[in-house]
Amino acid sequence: MQTARCGSPLSRTRARHSSMSRARVLVTGAGGFIGSHLVSSLKREGHAVRGADLKYPEFSPTSADEYIICDLREVREATPAFRDVDYVCALAADIGGMGHISKNEADILTNNTLISINSLRLATRYRVERFLFASSACVYPMTLQTAPESPALQEDAVLPADPQGAYGWEKLFSEQACRYYSEQHRLDVRVARLHNIYGPEGTYQGGREKAPAAICRKVAAAQPCDAIEIWGDGGQTRSFCYISDCVDALSRLLASNITQPVNIGSEEAISIESLARKIISVSGKKLDLRFTDGPEGVRGRTSDSTRAHRLLDWRPTTPLDAGLARTYEWIAAQLQRA
Ligand code: NAD
Ligand code: GDD
Structure with a gap:
């Protein structure tokens, strides 16, 4: 060593x-x-x-x-x-x-x-x-x-x-x-x-993926004008x-x-609908959202840090938009490779 x-x-x-x-x-x-x-x-x-x-x-x-x-x-x-x-x-x-x-x-x-x-x-x-x-x-x-x-x-x-x-x-x-x-x-x-x-190199398929990776994958796989499936009504909040x-x-x-x-x-709390719209915007695609039944967990959760x-002496330094862009890019590349 x-x-x-x-x-x-x-x-x-x-x-x-x-x-x-x-x-x-x-x-x-x-x-x-x-x-x-x-x-x-x-x-x-x-x-x-x-x-x-x-x-x-x-x-x-x-x-x-x-x-x-x-x-x-x-x-x-x-x-x-x-x-x-x-x-x-x-x-x-x-x-x-x-x-x-x-x-x-x-x-x-x-x-x-x-x-x-x-x-x-x-x-x-x-x-x-x-x-x-x-x-x-x-x-x-x-x-x-x-x-x-x-x-x-x-x-x-x-x-x-x-x-x-x-x-x-x-x-x-x-x-x-x-x-x-x-x-x-x-x-x-x-x-x-x-x-x-x-972020990159997190699970993005197979059932264990969390919302950011799951939505990035759905958006990256979508055809123009598809509707992306979102669990719940999109009003639930999280911080990422x-x-x-x-x-x-x-x-x-x-x-x-x-x-x-x-x-x-x-x-930085954000609704899941807003998270999905940010990811769509990063992708540059024109996509709709479709809200469906799914396991929603708690209605609103944010960290007091x-x-x-x-x-x-720690604060997160990566803005959500930047982090999502890197995550989306990585997941889209994985899908293209498959
Ligand atoms: P991950 O699933 O990517 O990593 C967990 C690893 O544990 C996997 O590689 C898995 O193979 C290994 N593992 C599972 N069972 C094992 C066993 N019996 N023996 C040896 N290895 C085993 O998850 P992650 O997102 O990297 O999470 C890491 C830790 O952080 C976990 O304890 C998780 O509960 C905690 N955590 C993660 C998050 C998050 O958002 N990612 C949030 C809260 C807490
Ligand atoms: N996973 C996932 N996939 N969630 C989706 C999807 C989807 O396609 N669409 C909408 N959601 C919604 C979920 O219904 C939930 O309301 C919200 O997005 C967040 O879901 P997750 O990211 O899967 O989990 P979480 O934030 O409720 O809990 C996670 O974070 C905890 C720590 O904060 C889990 O990973 C826990 O294991 C973790 O400890």
Whole structure:
């Protein structure tokens, strides 16, 4: 594994904490969307990175120094991944957009609970210095998200618990598990609550795709004057955070001493209809929208990212229009290649 360059948030923090100037980082879920981008970013920062996943990244080769194919639900398979690392970024999960998480709740609960608990146990067993858990905006109470203009979600609003479905319940359970491992076993944990992350090299077909990628795909595949299918009436709102901003925030959080959960998300709420119209505009096509029944999830969700601004000095820097243009271009190119 290589020597780190100085200057990244993580290496600066390590320099303060120990004589080492680089970290050995395990990224679980390294074959997925955020994991593969995070591996590349950690490598650019000069760290020694091990990836672990059921699969290799689909769209470009991994930048990891070492890559372990394993099923983290099986503790014996997972064990080698956790040996001899300083930091763990726990991103592996059975995840998708509304089309996936609304229909596979028993499997999601089972898979993700096993992954999370195994990861915490092994991180503790091998005395890793720090453990970052990728949680979700789905932990927040559904009752706070019933209107398109629902107030932005602050971290402390998470209790009393009423999270979204099995996916949200598991994330909330695993956040609590992080706390108990921290209290009983002194595991130093970081919790990132991610709000709808999008960008190139994310899943765009097959049923797990989230709204930005799904709509980009539909628009890219459409013929002139087609109508694009949108689930719901289009009035539901979300905020969308571009992948490079997300990875930057994860890196800052990992390097920080912030043990409270931190929202990582854009504060720019937009309706799904407006999102679709923006994507159509990026494409330059003339297309209509057709609103259909589909899994809608909450009616309105936005991140309050004050804590990340204040404690991590982080704000998303990629405007939605720019991020959507890059995402659309990438998905359109994938469709042309197929
Ligand atoms: P992704 O599906 O692209 O990546 C998840 C990866 O986990 C996949 O490569 C998958 O193969 C791997 N995985 C699943 N089960 C596994 C197992 N049993 N053993 C080993 N690997 C396994 O998803 P993503 O968008 O990159 O999400 C990464 C993390 O961020 C997840 O924990 C997710 O819940 C969280 N998150 C993502 C978003 C988002 O908008 N993308 C929002 C909130 C939270
Ligand atoms: N996926 C998808 N596909 N959603 C669509 C579509 C479509 O073709 N058309 C309209 N939508 C609407 C959905 O009905 C939903 O109301 C909204 O777009 C957003 O859907 P998703 O992007 O699939 O999911 P989400 O924002 O409700 O939840 C996602 O973000 C969470 C974090 O904020 C999921 O990916 C969760 O897993 C994640 O944790």
